[in-house]
Amino acid sequence: xxxxxxxxxxxxxxxxxxxxxxxxxxxxxxxxxxxxxxSGCGKTTLLRLVADLVAPTSGEVRIGNDTAAEARxxxxxxxxxxxxxxLPWKRAIDDVRFTQKxxxxxxxxxxxxxxDFGLExxxxxxxxxxSGGMLQRVNIASAMAHDPAVLLMDEPFSALDEMKRExxxxxxxxxxxxxxxxxxxxxxxIDEAVMLADRLLVFSASPGVVAEIVSVDVPRPRDPSFRxxxxxxxxxxxxxxxxxxxxxxxx
Amino acid sequence: xxxxxxxxxRILTPMLSVLGLWYLAIFFSGLPAFVxxxxxxxxxVLWVDHAFILEHLWATxxxxxxxxxxxxxxxxxxxxxxDLLPFTRHMLLPAAITLRNVPYIAMISVLMxxxxxxxxxxTTIVALAGFFPVLxxxxxxxxxxxxVQLDRMRILNASWWQTFSQVRLPYxxxxxxxxxxxxxxxxxxxxxxxxxMISSTGxxxxxxxxxxxxxxxRVYAVALLxxxxxxxxxxxxxxxxxxxDWRTGDPRR
Numbered sequence: 001x002x003x004x005x006x007x008x009x010x011x012x013x014x015x016x017x018x019x020x021x022x023x024x025x026x027x028x029x030x031x032x033x034x035x036x037x038x039s040g041c042g043k044t045t046l047l048r049l050v051a052d053l054v055a056p057t058s059g060e061v062r063i064g065n066d067t068a069a070e071a072r073x074x075x076x077x078x079x080x081x082x083x084x085x086x087l088p089w090k091r092a093i094d095d096v097r098f099t100q101k102x103x104x105x106x107x108x109x110x111x112x113x114x115x116d117f118g119l120e121x122x123x124x125x126x127x128x129x130x131s132g133g134m135l136q137r138v139n140i141a142s143a144m145a146h147d148p149a150v151l152l153m154d155e156p157f158s159a160l161d162e163m164k165r166e167x168x169x170x171x172x173x174x175x176x177x178x179x180x181x182x183x184x185x186x187x188x189x190i191d192e193a194v195m196l197a198d199r200l201l202v203f204s205a206s207p208g209v210v211a212e213i214v215s216v217d218v219p220r221p222r223d224p225s226f227r228x229x230x231x232x233x234x235x236x237x238x239x240x241x242x243x244x245x246x247x248x249x250x251x
Numbered sequence: 252x253x254x255x256x257x258x259x260x261r262i263l264t265p266m267l268s269v270l271g272l273w274y275l276a277i278f279f280s281g282l283p284a285f286v287x288x289x290x291x292x293x294x295x296v297l298w299v300d301h302a303f304i305l306e307h308l309w310a311t312x313x314x315x316x317x318x319x320x321x322x323x324x325x326x327x328x329x330x331x332x333x334d335l336l337p338f339t340r341h342m343l344l345p346a347a348i349t350l351r352n353v354p355y356i357a358m359i360s361v362l363m364x365x366x367x368x369x370x371x372x373x374t375t376i377v378a379l380a381g382f383f384p385v386l387x388x389x390x391x392x393x394x395x396x397x398x399v400q401l402d403r404m405r406i407l408n409a410s411w412w413q414t415f416s417q418v419r420l421p422y423x424x425x426x427x428x429x430x431x432x433x434x435x436x437x438x439x440x441x442x443x444x445x446x447x448m449i450s451s452t453g454x455x456x457x458x459x460x461x462x463x464x465x466x467x468x469r470v471y472a473v474a475l476l477x478x479x480x481x482x483x484x485x486x487x488x489x490x491x492x493x494x495x496d497w498r499t500g501d502p503r504r
Contacts, residue, residue, distance in 0.1 A: 051406055073408050085403040089421060098417070102407045146407070 002030040002182045003076060003149035005050060009059035012045050019045040020208040022059060025201065029149075032176070032183040032220065034193035035201045036239060042208020043186045044154055046201075050184060051079055051152050063150055071150070075103040078148035078181070082155040084139035086127045092138045093123040099145040107147025108179070116178070117141050118171065133164045140172065144179065151181040157192065165189070166224070169196055173221040190243075194236045195222060202242050211242055285467040296472040303457075308476065310452040314370065314445070315438040318377020322434050325378060326385025327427065334393050334419070335411065351383040355441065356448070363449045373445045373453075380441040381434035388430035392423025428492040435488050436481035443477055 005027040012020045020042040027033050035043040048054040050061050052068040063071035071077055079085075086095050096110040114123050117137045127135055136156060144151065157165045169192055176183065187193050193200050194216055204211040216235055218226065226232050270290060277287055284292070297304065329347065333340035359376050366372035396419045404414040446455025454473045461469035 051402075053402060053405055072406060075408055077406050079402055079406040081399040081402060083397075083399050085397070085399040087400065087418070087421075099403075099407065102404065102409045102413055102417070143403075152406075 001147055001149050002180045003064040003071075004029045005150060005182055005184070006062040007046070007050070007059070008062070010046070010049055010056045010061055011058045012042075012049060012054060013057045018042075018208060020049070023208075023210055025210075025213075027182055027184070029182055030180045031199065032185065032197045033199050033201060034185045034187055034197035035203065036187055036190060036193045036243070037203025037211075038205045038243065039188075041203035041205055043201075043203055045208065047152050047154055047184055047186050050150070051077055075105055075146055076149040078143040078146070078151045080140050080143045080151065080153040080156045082158055084127065084135045086135060086138050086142060088127045091124050091126055092119060092130065092141075095138060096142050096145045099142045103146035105146040107145055110141075110145060113141045113145065114138070116175070132160050133168055136160065136168060137171075144181070147179070149182060151183045153183060153185045155186050155188065158188065165192065166195075170221075170224055172196070177221045190236050190239050191227070191232075194232055194239065195226065196220075200235075200239060202239055214239055214242075285465050288468040288471055292468050293471040293475060296468045297476065300469065300472070304454075304472065304476065307453050307457045310450075311439065311442050311446060311454040311477075314373045314453060315377060315442040317370070318374040318442060319381060319434060319438040321374060321378035322381030322438070323385050323431075326382040326430070326434075327389050329382075329386050330389035330393060330423075331415070333390060334415065347383060347386060350379060355380055355444065359445055359448050368449050368451060373442060373450060376445045377438050377441045381438055384433040384437075385427065385430045388426040389423055392426030393419045395426060396422040424495050425492055428488060428495055431488040432485050432492070435484040439477055439481050439484070443473075 005025075007023055007025040007027075009022045009024060010020065011018070011022040023046065025033075035046060037043055045054060049056050050063075050068055052061075052072040061068040063076055066074060066076065086092070087098065090098060093110050093114060096113060100106045100110070111123065114120065117140070119134060119137055119141070122130060122134060127138075130138065136159070140156065157168055160168060173196055185193070185197065197216055198220065199216065200214040201210055202212045202214060203209065214235060216231075218229075218231060273290055277289060280287060329343060333344070355376065358379060359372075362372040362375055366375075393415075400418045400422075401414065404418055409417075442453065443455040443458070446453035447459050448455070450456045454477055457473050458470050461467070461473070
């Protein structure tokens with residue numbers, strides 16, 4: 001299950017500071033949109049606005065036919081944070097079940113999800129008994145356990161080393177093919193964004209303005225060899241250029 | 252073997268140093284034996300008078316335990332109320348702080364005037380003396396829940412009760428346990444103080460009675476017993492707190 005997300009004139013001000021200038025964006029059901037940009041540019045604010053964790057100063061977010069608040073009440077949203085939200089006293093499988101219990105929705109069979117996520121044999125382990133990569137997989141499994149229509153991910157792989165990050169990114173791309181979701185994915189990592197996303201929302205530096213929307217017209221899931229593809233290299237260079245250019249302009 | 256040695260050292264070293272200081276005080280102070288008796292005399296009193304002392308120890312333990320339970324009910328209950336209805340915090344916390352700063356002796360006197368030498372007056376003073384650390388620690392503990400866990404509960408549209416019982420309270424457990432280090436051992440001390448002032452039972456009464464009869468050895472015996480008891484409670488709570496701290500380790504492995 002996946003739902004379209006419509007962001008219409010959404011902005012957020014904290015006091016006098018603009019965290020996000022009025023922004024418009026239409027995201028198709030099942031589309032993967034990466035939000036990239038320097039720190040403090042408004043990426044996470046936009047994610048939290050869609051999550052209904054922050055109220056907009058102006059504009060409206062709609063998920064399917066629902067407002068963000070209605071979507072949250074209907075448990076249509078899943079959140080993957082940078083630090084895993086796995087409860088330290090719960091076993092991996094119980095943490096996945098916990099999401100379903102709170103949401104009142106059994107989206108997927110917890111044992112099967114963990115098996116599909118490569119965690120067979122680790123279902124009974126607790127957070128500190130799992131490696132960083134495994135823990136983040138449990139975190140994603142828990143966030144998806146109630147089968148949300150939209151998955152909101154805030155730098156989910158940033159705590160992992162480069163190799164692990166690529167590996168888990170490729171795995172996640174394949175996983176989404178099995179369980180399609182609309183994804184908003186905040187990252188600082190340009191290559192990761194180009195590898196995973198259908199579109200990249202490139203932010204300028206603070207105050208938060210979207211500088212450009214870059215499309216990656218290559219079907220997902222993508223083969224790891226895409227990293228060597230001239231299109232990948234060209235798009236990554238273009239995004240890097242956009243961010244550098246903005247940084248230079250600011251300095 | 253190493254673990255056993257280390258425990259032996261941790262227990263024996265303070266005991267030996269206390270005994271050493273005790274003998275030095277006897278030797279250098281020149282005070283009479285009824286003011287500072289020898290350790291073996293104190294142990295002898297504990298042995299000979301054990302029936303009498305145990306009877307009063309039981310009375311003290313009852314006062315301390317009931318007061319301790321009430322201190323926790325009031326402390327944890329208020330912290331939960333403040334979390335559920337934040338405006339009650341502004342209403343009640345200043346009163347709790349004021350109560351905390353009233354000298355215990357004044358409170359004991361008032362309670363004695365109100366309820367006389369009764370279980371109610373003694374347990375009330377233990378509860379009044381003990382609830383504040385529980386309240387403060389529980390409030391801090393309830394705020395210690397990881398923000399990512401709270402976001403997770405919000406995105407799942409969890410109720411206040413679900414968030415409280417499944418996330419906030421478990422995260423507060425180490426802080427609540429830690430408060431017992433103060434309230435648990437303090438309950439014994441406050442119970443004895445209350446008995447010393449107003450009661451005809453309990454270790455406080457035994458001390459009072461011994462003083463009137465110039466039985467310094469009995470005072471020391473009770474003090475030794477009460478100190479050991481408080482120390483045991485403190486050590487147990489400290490150990491339990493370490494076991495249940497989610498941040499430092501896996502608590503239920």
